Amino acid sequence: MHLLSASCVCALFVAALLRQANSLETVIGLYGETVEIPCNNAAINAEDILITKWKYDKGEGLPGDLLVKQKNQNVSISATDEYKGRVSMAANSSLLLSAAKLTDQRTFTCMVVAGADISEYPVNVLIYKTAAGLEISDKAEDLEIGKLTKLGKCVAKDSNPAANITWRKNNTPLANGKGISIQASVLVDPVTGLSTTSSVLEYSAEKEDTDAEFSCSTRHAVGSELVSSPATFTITYSTETIVLQVTAQDPLVEGDNVSLKCLADGNPAPTAYNFHLKGELVKVENTDTYTITNVSRDSTGEYKCSLVDDPTMEASKNITVSYLDIKLSHSGTDVKKTAGQALNLTLQIDASAGVKVSWTKDNVKLNKEPTFTKLTYADSGRYECEVTMGLLSQKDFFELAVEGVPVIRRLSKKRGADHGHKVLICEVEGSPKPAVSWSINGTSLDETPFVNGKITHKITVVPTANLSVSCSVSNEFGADSRTINVSSINGEVRMDKQGPSDDNDQTKLVVGVVVGLLVATIVIGLAYWVYMKKSKQGSWKTGENEDGSSEEEKKLEEKVEENSQKAEV
Ligand SMILES: *[C@@H]1O[C@H](CO)[C@@H](O)[C@H](O)[C@H]1NC(C)=O
Ligand SMILES: *[C@@H]1O[C@H](CO)[C@@H](O)[C@H](O)[C@H]1NC(C)=O
Ligand SMILES: *[C@@H]1O[C@H](CO)[C@@H](O)[C@H](O)[C@H]1NC(C)=O
Ligand SMILES: *[C@@H]1O[C@H](CO)[C@@H](O)[C@H](O)[C@H]1NC(C)=O
Ligand SMILES: *[C@@H]1O[C@H](CO)[C@@H](O)[C@H](O)[C@H]1NC(C)=O
Ligand SMILES: *[C@@H]1O[C@H](CO)[C@@H](O)[C@H](O)[C@H]1NC(C)=O
Ligand SMILES: *[C@@H]1O[C@H](CO)[C@@H](O)[C@H](O)[C@H]1NC(C)=O
Secondary structure, eight states, X not given: OTTSXXXXXXXXXXXXXXXXXXXXXXXXXXXXXXXXXXXXXXXXXXXXXXXXEEEEEEETTEEEEEEEEETTSOEEEOOOSTTTTTEEEOTTSOEEEOSOOGGGOSEEEEEEEETTEEEEEEEEEEEEBOOSOEEEESOOSEEEBTSOEEEEEEEEEEEBSOOOEEEEETTEEOOSBTTEEXXXXXXXXXXXXXXXXXXXEEEOBOGGGGGOOEEEEEOOSSSOOEEOOOBOOEEEBOOOOEEEEEEOOSSOBTTOOEEEEEEEOOBSXXXXXXXXXXXXXXXXXXXXXEEEOSOOGGGOEEEEEEESSOTTSEEEEEEOOBOEEEEESSOEEEEEEETTOOBOOOEEEEESSOOEEEEEETTEEESSOOOBSSOOGGGOEXXXXXXXXXXXXXXXXXXXXXXXXXXXXXXXXXXXXXXXXXXXXXXXXXXXXXXXXXXXXXXXXXXXXXXXXXXXXXXXXXXSSOEEEEEEEEETTEEEEEEEEEOOSTTOOOOOOHHHHHHHHHHHHHHHHHHOHHHHHHHHHHHHHHHHHHHHHHHTTTOOOOSOOHHHHHHHHHHHHHHHHHHHO
C-alpha cells in the first residue's frame, strides 16, 4: 500500500470510509475461544485478489499490522505484539483470532487489493462471556413478616457484558417497589476485564411467602438463561391470636383428666407457655400442653394460658367438673318398720347443676317423693329413686317392710249358697304374714294372697247347734283372736247392712264437726237415731252381729296404737 500514490491513498481512504459507514459489521466472539472475523470480499473473485491484509485499530488512529497474504504466497504474520501467535487466516480470508480476550474488542480491518481496486472491510469485534453460574448467597435465616430483610445475594461471576440479574418469586419477576428493594452492583476484574454482577434482594415477607421459592436468573445476549437453584425461607411472625383448647370427657366428672393446649399462631411457635390454673401459675417449656389429672369438683373454674414473653397474649376457658352425689336416709334391702310409725325419708342431693328426681315403687312410677307419716302395711315395697343431671345419673333404693302384730279386721259369716252351710270369713292385717287358725274344723275354702299386709281366710261350716267360733291369728310380733256366734241353720235370716250405713254416719259426723258444733249435734242425734233403727233392723231376727261391730273397730284401733307405741320405744 505504501507503494501507492498519496492521492490514490486519499481516494481509497474516502471510499473505505464510505464502505465503513455503510457496512460496519459486528462480530461477536466468545471469550477464550477462537473468533472468526470474516473478510467481506464475497463480491471479489478469489483469483483476482492480489493481496489480503489484516490490521487492527490500536487506538488513536494508529493501525497495527497482523498478517499479509500475497497471491500464491503463504500468509506472512506481521504482528509483533499481543497478537503474535494468536492470529491466522482461513482460506476464505477470514481472520482467525484464538483465545479471545476482552481487549480484542476493537475494529479489525481486512484490506483487499484486487487488480487496481483496494477495498477495506472493517469489522467490529465484541467478545462475550456468559456468567459461570448463578448462586444465591448470604441467605437470610428466616424472614420476619413485614420487616424488610436481606433475603440473599445473587452473584453472576465473570461475564461480559455485565449480567442483568432478575429476582423471581415462584417464577414471577420481582421489581423494586413496596416491600421489595433490589440493589445491583458490578465489579470489573482489572486483569480480565470481566464483570461480576451482584444483586441484593431485600424483601418484606408476608404470611403467604411460607413456601415461596425465590431464585435469580440472567439472560445473556449469547447462551441460554441461567437460573439459580431456588431458595425457600422460614417466615417468622409473632403471635397474633392465642387459643386455649380444652380436651375433656363430656360430661367431665371427678377423677377424669383434662388436657389444656395452648395454640399460638406465631412462627416459630412459642416454646414456653404460662398456664394459669385457677390463679396458680405454671410455666411449661418445650410443650404447649398441660394435663390436669384426677379433677375434682374444686377444679371447676377459669383456666388461662399466655405467652411467657408477652403476657397480654392470653386465652381462657371455663372448666366445669360435674358431680352428682345422692344419699338416701334409708337404703338397702332390709328396711323394717312397724306399722303406724313415721318414716323420715330424706334424699340428700349434692350436684353441680339442676337435677331431676324420679321415684318408683315396685317398678311403678310415683308422682312425688314418698312420705310416710303413719306407715301402713300397704307402704311395704321396693322404692327406687333416680336422680339425673344431664348425662349423669345416680340411683338408690330401699326395700321397706312394714311389720306389726296381726289384727283381725273383721270376722263375719255368710249363708252358703245351698242354705246347708255357712261361710266364716276372717280378714286379717299384719306382717309378716300371720298364721290363721280356727277353733273348729271346717272345710277350708280359700286363702287370698298376702298383699299389703292383708289376708282373708274363709271356711265353710255346717252348724248343727249354736256355736261360738273363734279365728286366731299370730306372727312373731303377736297374736289376735276373735269369736263369732254361729247359730244352727234353722230360722236364720241374713241381714248385712250395718257396716256401710255406719260408715255413712261417720262421714256425716266429720262434716258436722267442720260446719259447727250445733249442726254436729243435730247430725249426731240423727245418726244415733238412724243407728238405732238400723241396728234393730239388722238384729231383730237373729240377735247377732253379722259384721265386725263398732266394738271390734275400737279394739283394732287400740292394737294399732299399741304397735306404734312399741315402735317408738
Ligand atoms: C471461512 O472459512 C472458515 C473455515 O475455514 C469457515 O468456518 C467460515 O464459515 C468461512 N467463512 C465464510 C464467510 O465463508
Ligand atoms: C383422685 O383424687 C382423690 C381426691 O381428690 C383421691 O382420693 C384419689 O385417690 C385420687 N385418685 C388418683 C388415681 O390419684
Ligand atoms: C368464665 O366464667 C367467668 C365467671 O363465671 C366469666 O366472667 C368469664 O367470662 C368466663 N370465661 C369464659 C372464657 O367463658
Ligand atoms: C323427722 O323429721 C322431722 C322434721 O323433718 C324431725 O323434726 C324429726 O326429728 C325427724 N324424726 C326422726 C326420727 O328423724
Ligand atoms: C278337728 O279334727 C281333728 C282331726 O281331723 C280332731 O283331732 C280335732 O279334735 C277336731 N277338732 C274339733 C274342734 O272338732
Ligand atoms: C240358738 O240360739 C237362738 C237365739 O240366738 C235360740 O233361739 C235357739 O233356741 C238356740 N238353739 C239352741 C239349740 O240352743
Ligand atoms: C255368744 O253367745 C254367748 C252365749 O252362748 C253370749 O254370752 C255372747 O255374748 C254371744 N256373743 C256375741 C258376740 O253375740
